[in-house]
Amino acid sequence: MKRNLLVAQSGGPSAAINATLAGVIAAARKSDKIGRVYGAKHGIEGVIKGLLVDLSGFTDYEKLKATPAMALGSCRYKLPPITQPGAEDYVKIRDTMRKYEIGSFLYIGGNDSMDTVGKLSAIFAGEADAPAVVGVPKTIDNDLPFTDHTPGYGSAAKYLAVTIGEIIRDTAIYAVPAVTIVEVMGRNAGWLTLAAALPRFVGGSKPDIIAIPEVPFSEEEFLQKVRDAHKRSPNVLAVVSEGLRDSNGEYVGAHTKSGAVDIFGHSYLSGVGKHLEHLVKQEIGCKVRSIELNLMQRCSAHLASFQDLEEGFAIGKEGVAAALRRESGKMIAVERISNNPYAIRLKTVEVADVANKEQLVPEKWWDLDDPGVQAEICQYILPLIKGEVPQFKNEFGLNDYVIFE
């Protein structure tokens, strides 16, 4: 008997998460074991509320791949602990699964979303008509363990490498001493900042300073590095992760943040970039600017990596295959077989091993001035950012996207 497939998207956006959705739809439509293909709006919240869209007739895969963020919408929602299987959320999720005769439920997301996959597969275990629940990874942060990398990282990495390359040109034009500080996403993991450092790692001279959360940060050392860099060039460029911490594990700038208030009495929620901007102004006194790459680093589909989207698509297809094999409670993972030529294979890992855990930049890569480390990082990242993605334009020449309303 054919049963139906349900797919949903969760967590923060990336340029690749719709490529994975496209892979899921393509594989599900092709399978003779799957009837209809449904998408839930706004992640697990849409499953709870029964907000489903019928995707069975959708075939515009290439355009969906080139659409940033979540065409189905997203949520940030934590299910009750599995010690409460009778909780209202679980009752409603079961209702939706039965009503729509769902045999496979694919959840595309990051660490938190894998928590949802783990809970649902545990709750459903032993229930004869319950769907197989499979996790399909995505996160620009690249911080999921047991996978070489995650879809979404390659595109964000490409955005960062290209944009820093342009900022290097922009900040190089004046002969007066200046410092530019670029703040990159990453509360705990420095993977994106490594990508922002690529223009230097491939043989350039900038960014001059690179700081990731894994390495304890010292403001004194930072200022010394700025002074040293000024001896070589008037234009100093630093790329720093948003989550820099000092040797006590305290966020850099946390003290500044709590000390500054605006006319409303609110503290300024400025990030580490703004904090370091003020530090340089105070201690060195030259022209200084901080740049927050903000949402653009995760939603810039026009700069998506072809390799990343192809892998995202393949991982979506593999998720459908795993669900049909009834591998409930598993997540699709990427294993790198070879670097030269770059080759991967897909496998499944236990979602319980992945959920709520983070993969950080390994200690062997912490000395970012070491040419050997730089070469290894290049070997890791460069294959992931390769290739351009065709853009879909409307009659006005602007990008055209797929949205499931």
Add this chain to the structure above:
Amino acid sequence: MKRNLLVAQSGGPSAAINATLAGVIAAARKSDKIGRVYGAKHGIEGVIKGLLVDLSGFTDYEKLKATPAMALGSCRYKLPPITQPGAEDYVKIRDTMRKYEIGSFLYIGGNDSMDTVGKLSAIFAGEADAPAVVGVPKTIDNDLPFTDHTPGYGSAAKYLAVTIGEIIRDTAIYAVPAVTIVEVMGRNAGWLTLAAALPRFVGGSKPDIIAIPEVPFSEEEFLQKVRDAHKRSPNVLAVVSEGLRDSNGEYVGAHTKSGAVDIFGHSYLSGVGKHLEHLVKQEIGCKVRSIELNLMQRCSAHLASFQDLEEGFAIGKEGVAAALRRESGKMIAVERISNNPYAIRLKTVEVADVANKEQLVPEKWWDLDDPGVQAEICQYILPLIKGEVPQFKNEFGLNDYVIFE
């Protein structure tokens, strides 16, 4: 007798200013009236210091066109008043011109740079061996008078339209009430913010709120617009120019800025976006984020407009022709002949009319909710952002640029 040509770049970067440089070099190399082609490093400062680069052998025009910012470097330097023709700067500039036998001096820049062109052409008037000094316009701000638009604007406009299109997708994913405020460059002129509004003007629903410096800004009206927009959609998007002013002509947020100090006792130099973020948090209390598009809006060569770079190149060539016609003290300008099909012709205007003046968004376009106004703005901007520019990649797949050291 053949004399030589000198070219320099000045002011703030854009994605098109090197296209104009490429046009100058191409036309100069082709002319049998010009001997060698020199570039001055860092604008007029390089002329004063005699820091010249010989560009006579350069032919890699397409790659130079795809390089952001200034391949020759830039400066922000104001020459002494022309009532001091014997000032040291003028003496040194004359020395450089004589030493290198310069017959044509082309200065690529915006309002301030045209001040330099005006002063030099006035100083040189009547000096038999002095070069013809011609201004070649560029500015992302699009605020030069007596020209339909300026090279650099089309590419920045394209970056803004594409990026806002992506931010719309990114901010649309959650079902909870939220406000996103995007701050766009423009101290006095709203041209770039109009480009950021394009996704709405071509028939979309966002950005919900658009605010330009030309129209007096009221915080109360802004908050009311946010509340009204929240009735239609949980995700409210506002694009605002950095230079918003209230009905007294005071910069919005100026008071907040002066009131807030950090632990160093420095006032926070937060922009209007940050100010409005705090205002919304205070008065409405929902999730709110501000985004500053910062340098990226002027240096994103990977999103440059083909039309813009082609025009930049043509304007550079026309600058050489005007210099050979000895039209000293003139600036090249663009006249739009037709919208459908889009067609322009190049002409020269008196630099004295242009220098230190600004062309603002006309009052007939201030009602940005009027569909007729939106259609006119689209007709104005859309032809300028058309077409993609080929990218040059190095062996690592990263963008490769031209730099004259």
